[in-house]
Amino acid sequence: MKAVTGNLLSNGRVVYLAADDHWTERLEDAMLLDDADAEPVLAAAKSRIREIANAYLIDAENGAATGQKALRETIRASGPSVRKDLGKQAEPRS
Amino acid sequence: MYRYDEFDETIVRERIAEFRGQVARRLSGALTEDQFKPLRLMNGLYLQLHAYMLRVAIPYGTLSSRQMRRLAHIARKYDKGYGHMTTRQNIQFNWPALVDVPDILEELADVEMHAIQTSGNCIRNVTSDQYAGAAADEIEDPRPWCEIIRQWSTLHPEFSYLPRKFKIAVTASAHDRAAVRVHDIGLRLHRNAEGKTGFEVIVGGGLGRTPMIGRTIREFLPKEHLLSYLEAIMRVYNLHGRRDNIYKARIKILVHSEGAESFRRAVEDEWSGSDKAAVDPPREEIERIRRYFAPPPFEKLEPESAAFDKARAADAEFARWARVNAAPHKVPGYVIANISLKTPGAPPGDISAAQMEAVADLAERYSFDELRVTHEQNLCLPHVKKDDLYDVYRALKAAGLGAANIGLASDIVACPGLDYCDLANARSIPIAQRLAERFAFSGEEDDIGDLRIKISGCINACGHHHVGHIGVLGVDKKGEEFYQVTLGGSPGEDAALGEIVGRGLSADEVVDAVGRLVDFYKDHRREGERFLDAYRRIGLERFKEALYGDAEIH
Amino acid sequence: MATLKFTDGELAPCREDRATEITLAEWREGARPEAGRFALALPNDAALDEVAHALARFDAIILHFPTFKDGRALSQARLLRARYGFAGEIRARGEVLPDQAFFMARAGFDAFEIDCEAIESFRTALSAFSCVYQRSSDDRAPVYARRAATRAAAA
Ligand code: SF4
Numbered sequence: 073m074k075a076v077t078g079n080l081l082s083n084g085r086v087v088y089l090a091a092d093d094h095w096t097e098r099l100e101d102a103m104l105l106d107d108a109d110a111e112p113v114l115a116a117a118k119s120r121i122r123e124i125a126n127a128y129l130i131d132a133e134n135g136a137a138t139g140q141k142a143l144r145e146t147i148r149a150s151g152p153s154v155r156k157d158l159g160k161q162a163e164p165r166s
Numbered sequence: 167m168y169r170y171d172e173f174d175e176t177i178v179r180e181r182i183a184e185f186r187g188q189v190a191r192r193l194s195g196a197l198t199e200d201q202f203k204p205l206r207l208m209n210g211l212y213l214q215l216h217a218y219m220l221r222v223a224i225p226y227g228t229l230s231s232r233q234m235r236r237l238a239h240i241a242r243k244y245d246k247g248y249g250h251m252t253t254r255q256n257i258q259f260n261w262p263a264l265v266d267v268p269d270i271l272e273e274l275a276d277v278e279m280h281a282i283q284t285s286g287n288c289i290r291n292v293t294s295d296q297y298a299g300a301a302a303d304e305i306e307d308p309r310p311w312c313e314i315i316r317q318w319s320t321l322h323p324e325f326s327y328l329p330r331k332f333k334i335a336v337t338a339s340a341h342d343r344a345a346v347r348v349h350d351i352g353l354r355l356h357r358n359a360e361g362k363t364g365f366e367v368i369v370g371g372g373l374g375r376t377p378m379i380g381r382t383i384r385e386f387l388p389k390e391h392l393l394s395y396l397e398a399i400m401r402v403y404n405l406h407g408r409r410d411n412i413y414k415a416r417i418k419i420l421v422h423s424e425g426a427e428s429f430r431r432a433v434e435d436e437w438s439g440s441d442k443a444a445v446d447p448p449r450e451e452i453e454r455i456r457r458y459f460a461p462p463p464f465e466k467l468e469p470e471s472a473a474f475d476k477a478r479a480a481d482a483e484f485a486r487w488a489r490v491n492a493a494p495h496k497v498p499g500y501v502i503a504n505i506s507l508k509t510p511g512a513p514p515g516d517i518s519a520a521q522m523e524a525v526a527d528l529a530e531r532y533s534f535d536e537l538r539v540t541h542e543q544n545l546c547l548p549h550v551k552k553d554d555l556y557d558v559y560r561a562l563k564a565a566g567l568g569a570a571n572i573g574l575a576s577d578i579v580a581c582p583g584l585d586y587c588d589l590a591n592a593r594s595i596p597i598a599q600r601l602a603e604r605f606a607f608s609g610e611e612d613d614i615g616d617l618r619i620k621i622s623g624c625i626n627a628c629g630h631h632h633v634g635h636i637g638v639l640g641v642d643k644k645g646e647e648f649y650q651v652t653l654g655g656s657p658g659e660d661a662a663l664g665e666i667v668g669r670g671l672s673a674d675e676v677v678d679a680v681g682r683l684v685d686f687y688k689d690h691r692r693e694g695e696r697f698l699d700a701y702r703r704i705g706l707e708r709f710k711e712a713l714y715g716d717a718e719i720h
Numbered sequence: 721m722a723t724l725k726f727t728d729g730e731l732a733p734c735r736e737d738r739a740t741e742i743t744l745a746e747w748r749e750g751a752r753p754e755a756g757r758f759a760l761a762l763p764n765d766a767a768l769d770e771v772a773h774a775l776a777r778f779d780a781i782i783l784h785f786p787t788f789k790d791g792r793a794l795s796q797a798r799l800l801r802a803r804y805g806f807a808g809e810i811r812a813r814g815e816v817l818p819d820q821a822f823f824m825a826r827a828g829f830d831a832f833e834i835d836c837e838a839i840e841s842f843r844t845a846l847s848a849f850s851c852v853y854q855r856s857s858d859d860r861a862p863v864y865a866r867r868a869a870t871r872a873a874a875a
Contacts, residue, residue, distance in 0.1 A: 079217070079218075081193065082263060082265050083217070083263035083264060084213060084216075084218035084261075084262075084263060084264060085216075085217060086215075086216060121195055121198060121199065122194070125199055125213055125264075140642075141645065142645060143584065143645065143646075143647065144215070144584060144590075147585060148215045151216065152216070152585040152595075154513050154585050154595045154596055154599065158246055171867065173863035174863075177849065177851050177853070180848055180851075181849075183848070201817065287789065317853045317863075318853055318854055320853050321823075321849065322853075323794065323823040323852075323854065324798050324823075324827050324856070325791070326794075327789055327823075328791060401798075404791060404794070405765075409790055409792075440803075441802060444855045445854070445855065450871075451867065451868070
């Protein structure tokens with residue numbers, strides 16, 4: 073499965089596209105897409121240029137990044153592995 | 167140190183106003199990200215894994231305590247309370263919001279700092295010897311020339327859209343602490359047979375995907391012609407550097423494909439046809455800038471200090487720190503005090519806001535208000551009285567900055583790697599942490615002696631692994647982190663590129679493998695022989711056997 | 721599309737005054753300017769030596785930015801002014817964005833082919849900086865000269 077991710081334009085925070093078309097801060101809440109459906113959703117996300125600085129697809133399953141870029145995307149989703157006090161891993165779920 | 171006048175300040179403020187406008191156009195959607203990206207990069211703003219990253223220039227590594235305090239303030243107010251010192255005498259903030267960046271830049275401008283041209287395909291922050299103005303072995307202070315280059319290269323109308331980024335380093339000592347042979351242009355101030363000082367001009371060095379040692383295209387350039395000569399080099403590069411392939415766009419590829427001799431001829435032709443007087447700054451401007459770098463009012467001191475000797479005798483830890491971290495100063499009774507940002511276990515080059523303030527206080531009190539950042543991601547206080555060194559040490563220790571490891575095995579250079587960097591293949595920091603802990607906590611560092619370990623998270627080589635005695639390069643093997651080891655590199659006057667030893671190792675393997683290299687060295691060195699020299703004598707093959715240990719047999 | 725031009729320091733959209741264009745390829749095949757206004761259009765990898773002796777016969781030289789990131793034409797313009805003494809119009813064509821306009825003007829360009837809507841942003845961009853560090857093809861004095869003037873006035 074795929075998810076759309078990017079960084080918010082105004083502050084750079086890592087976000088994911090959720091089912092209601094909003095951006096969510098949590099990979100667990102990302103909308104999972106069948107590979108075949110992903111491209112048009114990405115294209116629509118990319119066109120929201122005033123919200124998002126960059127948008128691309130990642131492989132994800134059950135709220136976690138998978139595939140070749142899994143480590144990179146896990147670090148993006150949680151924060152630096154060498155600073156557990158920083159990033160989303162340090163922020164309580166609101 | 168240099169102080170802005172009204173013109174310098176105006177340029178920086180106008181640049182911020184321009185960028186503020188560009189940010190507004192981006193936020194409104196008038197600019198696409200593709201159009202905005204080169205503009206933000208030329209103002210030091212990247213988009214990394216977690217957030218934006220702002221890279222602020224510390225021109226030729228010199229900072230005042232006021233500037234350091236402002237960096238601490240920015241870290242607290244706009245970031246997450248820390249900064250990261252890079253291998254190019256810049257500081258990086260890892261978490262700023264785009265909307266805040268124009269304000270951050272204003273706060274920097276208040277203390278005569280900026281982020282101009284810290285990225286992008288333009289002339290980047292000029293780097294130099296961190297011991298400039300203090301080193302016992304220097305011919306003259308190279309920083310006036312760095313400042314002259316900084317001004318000339320800032321918003322240069324012709325050289326702001328080059329084929330690729332462009333890095334210039336300047337040194338004026340026999341011992342090259344600025345790595346001038348691995349820069350796009352390296353400048354070495356030296357004295358010729360007639361006793362005149364001028365520049366050796368070295369072109370086409372660099373690390374990255376295709377590492378190369380620079381070639382000397384001019385042995386002696388009269389100092390007053392520095393800028394017109396640089397313009398000639400830049401013009402040849404701007405017109406003829408490759409633009410069809412980003413990996414072949416650096417000047418080193420042009421120098422290599424044309425041949426150093428034909429490149430030299432092209433530059434000399436361009437230079438001889440140019441109107442030098444229009445480009446070279448007049449003598450009084452050179453003098454004006456030079457005056458800012460006049461030596462501080464050193465006291466007349468005895469070369470030896472009783473207080474220092476007494477403290478060393480009483481406190482063995484201090485004695486060790488002083489032996490490892492202090493470097494000789496040109497003025498009797500003074501030393502250069504290096505501050506390690508490589509506390510074993512901590513991310514290399516990171517410094518907290520509180521530590522920045524502690525260091526600023528020390529600079530103000532004990533070092534004529536001056537601080538330096540080094541290309542090995544450390545700091546130094548350039549002018550400390552031996553009499554004061556013990557006080558400095560205790561304050562550093564209290565701030566968590568007391569590591570005594572400059573130039574030793576745990577003084578590891580490491581780029582941010584996959585923990586922060588968008589381009590990374592693998593993490594660098596955890597490898598550095600594990601290696602540093604291994605060497606520092608086993609107490610064998612002093613015995614190992616001079617050893618430079620450098621780690622990069624990808625082929626861009628920000629961790630300078632090619633010039634590490636031991637270099638470690640992160641690679642991605644089907645989604646897993648692997649590390650390739652290089653041996654025998656050196657950034658200094660004996661510049662050399664490391665040789666790749668063989669297949670990559672996993673994160674778990676690489677730490678032990680590097681440990682085996684060091685053990686092999688200890689077993690086979692001659693009296694007083696450095697790791698690098700032992701490697702050069704013994705050769706790759708036997709070190710390779712040591713690196714892979716048993717693993718290779720299977 | 722409009723062509724913005726400097727005339728007496730003022731930036732204005734220019735009237736329809738289309739010069740006949742000759743490309744480098746046509747030039748090589750023997751095309752030569754005769755009566756009327758002529759412009760020579762050069763690709764950004766052209767060596768200027770080849771056309772140096774004929775520059776004076778042209779009213780304008782058109783230099784090309786295939787993308788805004790490709791700055792070769794900046795060096796060409798600088799050489800045309802400083803080395804070859806070309807005093808006619810140097811016009812920027814291609815991906816010509818306001819954010820590069822200041823550099824272009826300093827390098828020697830005095831005309832820009834741009835979208836009509838972009839005129840205001842060009843005006844802003846061209847006046848973004850009141851001080852410069854280098855001497856270039858424009859008549860702005862570098863700050864070191866202004867510093868010297870300030871010192872002289874104070875003395
Ligand atoms: S070497 Fe690679 S991973 Fe490390 S900071 Fe540079 S680009 Fe990023």
